[in-house]
Amino acid sequence: MGTPDFIRDIRASAGHQLLFLPGVSAVVFDDRGRVLLGRRADTGMWAIVGGIVEPGEQPAACAVREVYEETGVRCEVERIVLVQTLRKPVVYPNGDQCQFMDVSFRCRAVGGEARVNDEESTEVGWFELDALPEMKRFSHFRIEQALKDEPAWFDHTPQG
Numbered sequence: 657m658g659t660p661d662f663i664r665d666i667r668a669s670a671g672h673q674l675l676f677l678p679g680v681s682a683v684v685f686d687d688r689g690r691v692l693l694g695r696r697a698d699t700g701m702w703a704i705v706g707g708i709v710e711p712g713e714q715p716a717a718c719a720v721r722e723v724y725e726e727t728g729v730r731c732e733v734e735r736i737v738l739v740q741t742l743r744k745p746v747v748y749p750n751g752d753q754c755q756f757m758d759v760s761f762r763c764r765a766v767g768g769e770a771r772v773n774d775e776e777s778t779e780v781g782w783f784e785l786d787a788l789p790e791m792k793r794f795s796h797f798r799i800e801q802a803l804k805d806e807p808a809w810f811d812h813t814p815q816g
Contacts, residue, residue: 658775660708672751678709679756681738682719683802684731684763690784691799692770693791694726694777702789704798706758715759723763727780730767736808737762737801762802 666675682705684692693702707722709715716733723731738760745755770780783789785803788796801809 660710662711663708667752672753674745674753674755676755676757678715679706679758680709680715680719680722681706681758681760681798682723682731682733682763683737683760683798684723684727684729684765685802686765686782688782690782691788692723692727692729692765693781693783693789693795694772695779697776697778700778702791702795704760704795708756716761719761719763724768725774726776728768728771728773729765731763731765734762734764736760738798738809740809740811760798760801 663675663677682692684705686692692705694705695702705719705723705726707718707726709718713721719733720731723729736759738758740760741757742755745753747753770782772778772780785799788799
């Protein structure tokens, strides 16, 4: 899907200025303990699935929607893994700036077949935990937290 319509509407009047947006990440495991990853079309990097929460949408429902839209996999949310405002804004090639508050979920695959299901990924697949492709620390950290049987992680560090 790319940029949601509500963001396009905001950008029409806000231009490229910094927007603070709610995002979700989904760490999806299958019944063999493999993790679902997609190779992002914009960066070429492997990553966990994520997206922007639409107005009125619940974060967990957004995670389920994003996983299906991007990968064709149906999943259920098991628990919150992490809540974090990302420290650095993202600057897109067109100049748009966004800073995300990410809620990451541990999810369990319940159906569908992993495939490229939209334009946001060039490849999609299941990976054994000891054979993960090169990824940014963002994805590795969320996978690590999803594997722990602990309360949700959050950043205690004050800003400034």
